[in-house]
Amino acid sequence: MIHVFIGTKAQLIKMAPVMVELQNRNIPYNFIFSGQHQATVANIREEFGLKEPDITLYEGRDITGIIQMLFWAMRIIFFSLANRDKVWQGDKGGIVLNHGDTFSTLLGSLLARISGQKSAHVESGLRSFNLFHPFPEELTRILTFNLSNMYFAPGPWALSNLEKYRGIKVDTVHNTLLDALRISESNVNQAEVDIPEGEYAVVSLHRFENIFSEKKLREIVDLLLAISQHSKLLFILHKPTDEKLTHFGLKQQLIDAPNIELRPRYSYFQFIKLIKSAAFVVTDGGSNQEECHYLGKPCIIMRTTSERQEGLGENAVISNYQLPVIEKVIADLPSYAITPQDLDISPSKIIVDALIPDDEN
Numbered sequence: 469m470i471h472v473f474i475g476t477k478a479q480l481i482k483m484a485p486v487m488v489e490l491q492n493r494n495i496p497y498n499f500i501f502s503g504q505h506q507a508t509v510a511n512i513r514e515e516f517g518l519k520e521p522d523i524t525l526y527e528g529r530d531i532t533g534i535i536q537m538l539f540w541a542m543r544i545i546f547f548s549l550a551n552r553d554k555v556w557q558g559d560k561g562g563i564v565l566n567h568g569d570t571f572s573t574l575l576g577s578l579l580a581r582i583s584g585q586k587s588a589h590v591e592s593g594l595r596s597f598n599l600f601h602p603f604p605e606e607l608t609r610i611l612t613f614n615l616s617n618m619y620f621a622p623g624p625w626a627l628s629n630l631e632k633y634r635g636i637k638v639d640t641v642h643n644t645l646l647d648a649l650r651i652s653e654s655n656v657n658q659a660e661v662d663i664p665e666g667e668y669a670v671v672s673l674h675r676f677e678n679i680f681s682e683k684k685l686r687e688i689v690d691l692l693l694a695i696s697q698h699s700k701l702l703f704i705l706h707k708p709t710d711e712k713l714t715h716f717g718l719k720q721q722l723i724d725a726p727n728i729e730l731r732p733r734y735s736y737f738q739f740i741k742l743i744k745s746a747a748f749v750v751t752d753g754g755s756n757q758e759e760c761h762y763l764g765k766p767c768i769i770m771r772t773t774s775e776r777q778e779g780l781g782e783n784a785v786i787s788n789y790q791l792p793v794i795e796k797v798i799a800d801l802p803s804y805a806i807t808p809q810d811l812d813i814s815p816s817k818i819i820v821d822a823l824i825p826d827d828e829n
Contacts, residue, residue, distance in 0.1 A: 469496070469497070469498060469556075469557065469559040469562035469563075470490065470495065470496075470497040470498070470562060470563055470565065470823060471497065471498040471500055471556065471559070471562055471563070471564040471565065471580075471585065472486070472487060472497055472498070472499050472500065472564075472565045473500045473502065473564050473565065473566050473572065473575075473576030473579070473580075474499070474500070474501055474502065474521075474567070474572065475501070475502035475503065475504035475505065475570060475571070475572020475573075475575070475576070476504050476505045476570050476572055477505050477507070477508055477509055477512060477733075478568065478570070478753075478755050479567045479568055479570060479572060479573070480509055480512050480513065481512060481645070481648050481736050481755070482567055482568065482590070482591065482643065482644045482645050482648060482755065483565065483567050483590065483644065484512070484513075484516040484518060484648060484651070485516075485644050485647030485648050485650075485651060485814075485815075485816035486565065486590070486644060486647075486816045486819050486820065487499070487516070487518050488516060488517065488518070488647075488651065488816070489647075489814075489816045489817055489819075489820045490820060491517075491518075491519070493820065493824075495820070495824065498522050498523075498556065498557050498559070498562075499518070499519060499520075499521045499522045499523075500521065500522065500523055500525065500555065500576070501521035501523070501524045501525065502525050502526060502544060502572045502575060502576070503524055503525055503526030503527055503528065503531075503540075504526075504530070504531045504540070504570065504571060504572045505530050505531070506527075506528070506529070506530050507530055507707065507733060508733055508734070508735055511735040511736075512735055512736050515652075515655065515735055515736055515737050516648075516651060516736075522557070523554065523555055525544045525547060525548065525555070526540060526543065526544060530707050531571075532707055532708040532711060537571055541571065541575055544575060544579075545575070545578070545579065548579050548583070549582070549583075552583055555579075555583075556583060556585065559585070560584050560585075561584065561585070561586075562585050562586070563585065563586045563587070563588050563617075563618065563823065564576055564577075564579075564580035564585045564586065564587050564588065565588050565590055565819075566580070566587055566588070566589055566590065566612065566616075567589075567590040567591055568590070568591050569591075569594070569605040569606075569608045569609045569612070570605075570608065571604075571608065573589075573608060573612050574608045574611055574612055574615075577589070577611075577612045577615040577616060578615060580615070581615050586617040586618065587612075587615055587616045587617055587618070588616065588617065588618035588619070588620065588823070589612055589613065589616040589618070589619050589620065590620045590644065590819065591620070591621075591622055591626075591643060591644070592612075592613065592616070592619040592620055592621050592626065592630060592637075593619065593621035593622075593625075593626030593627055593628070593629040593630045594609060594622075594626055594629070594754075594775040594776065595609065595626075595629045595775060596773055596775050598773075601677065601772070601773065602675060602676065602677050602771075602775075603676060603677060604676065605675075605676075613630065613633050614633070616633070616635060617635045617636070618635055618636045618637075618638070618822075619633065619635060619636070619637045619638065620638050620640050620815075620818075620819050620822070621637065621638070621639055621640065622640050622641070622642055622643040622644075622815065623639065623640075623641060623642065623777065624639060625777055627639045636822070638818065638819070638822045640815035640818045640819060641813050641815060641818070642811065642813055642815050643758050643778075643815060644815045644816050644819070645755060645758050645759060645762070646758075646762055646809075646811060646813070646814075646815060647814055647815060647816045648736070649740065649759065649762050649763070652736065652737050652740050655737050656737050656740050656741045656744065657741070658737075659735070659737040659738045659740075659741045660738070661734060661738040661741050661742055663741070663742070663745050664700060664702065664729070666700065667699070667700065667747045668699070668700040668701070668702055668745075668746055668747065669695075669699050669700070669701050669702070669746055669747055669748045669749060669750060670701075670702050670704060670742050670743055670746045670749045670750070670751075671692065671701050671702065671703040671704065671749075671750045671751070672703075672704045672706070672749070672750075672751045672752075672753055672756055673688065673703075673706070673709055673750075673751065673752050673753075673770060674706040674708060674709050674752065674753060675752040675753070675771070677752075677771075678752050678770065678771075679708060679709050679712040679713075680712065682716045685712060685713065685716055685718060686716065686718060687789055688770060688789070689713075689718045689721060689722065691770075691787075691789065691791060691794065692722070692725075692728065692750075693721065693722075693725055693728075694791055695750070695794060695795075695798070696725050696726075696727040696728045697727070698798065699727070699747070699748075699798060700727050700728075700729070701727065701728045701729070701750070702729050702731055702742065702746075703722060703728055703729065703730050703731065704731050704732075704733060704734065704739070704742075705730055705731065705732060705733065706733060707733075740759070743756075743759060743760070743763065743765060744763060744765075746765065747766070747801060748765065748766035748767065748768060748797070748798065748801055748804070749765055749766070749767045749768070750768045750770060750794075751767065751768070751769065751770065752769065752770045752771050754774065754775065754776045757769060757774060757776050757778060757779055757784055758776060758778045758779075760779060760783060760784060761778035761779035761782070761783060761784060761806075761809065762778075762808065762809045762811075763808050763809075764783060764805055764806040764807055764808040764809070765783060765805065766783055766784075766797060766801050766804035766805055767779060767783055767784040767785070767804075768784075768785055768787050768794055768797055768798075769784055769785065769786045769787060770787055770789065771786060771787070772786065772788050772789070773786065774786060779806075782804075782806050783804050783805065783806045784804075785797050785804065
């Protein structure tokens with residue numbers, strides 16, 4: 469049996485096309501929700517037409533802190549061990565799809581291993597080759613690689629990073645996010661979201677390395693205030709980011725800035741509608757980097773490096789937190805706007821084809 473282990477909004481968005489492909493082929497799967505993120509998950513599930521989780525391992529507030537996360541993980545491990553048949557629907561030799569580099573990724577891989585299931589890692593092979601940057605994502609990836617039996621890599625570079633690991637390796641050519649964008653195309657215009665008049669940029673920041681350090685977050689706020697002198701910014705607040713801005717006493721500066729508008733997180737289709745109408749995007753997220761590449765949107769990456777190759781040297785620029793680098797992009801946005809990618813490859817179909825024997829396809 470196929471089990472899909474999901475815990476965060478980003479994981480659900482990228483795994484939704486795989487789940488849709490399974491549903492379209494009438495292939496049953498067990499949807500396990502770890503509950504790491506609760507906000508907007510139900511909306512995203514409804515947007516993609518996905519079934520409700522077959523089992524939810526945790527129901528409560530979003531997991532945002534390190535200590536909170538440790539207790540949450542221990543609770544889920546103990547529950548899953550005590551209720552194996554309930555969690556895995558009695559299956560003892562299935563395959564568990566785990567996506568990305570979140571704590572839920574590692575948790576799903578670990579539970580698969582100790583429960584006798586095989587683990588398949590989607591979006592596998594991405595590396596920074598610096599254990600502490602990004603942290604803990606890079607450590608999560610390495611541990612997940614070692615726990616996996618099957619690897620779905622989004623391109624030849626990612627695939628080459630998996631050479632030393634045993635197991636089945638599949639090149640999906642691109643990320644499943646490409647399929648998510650395709651699905652959104654026919655629905656995004658109907659998404660209800662307030663689009664500002666005039667030119668604006670979307671800001672989305674959430675990485676541990678950026679928000680858990682007061683010094684770094686203060687540096688980023690100063691950069692955003694500088695950018696807002698000549699560009700209207702819609703800052704989409706992830707809950708951990710919101711909490712850290714408040715904790716470090718930085719949120720009021722953003723509230724008082726006349727050209728910065730703080731907004732809550734949106735459903736996926738709403739967010740894509742905002743990005744498509746934006747002049748550019750400022751982000752530290754790999755998914756946003758990929759979305760901007762597929763959409764041809766100028767993208768300023770608020771990091772010193774990126775594991776993603778999409779868009780680098782084309783529409784995406786790594787800022788290194790340097791205002792001159794950022795201002796150069798904003799001053800010449802047409803040079804960083806590329807033709808949207810028109811690709812007929814479906815990474816989700818490649819994944820499902822690899823999971824299902826030829827005689828069952």
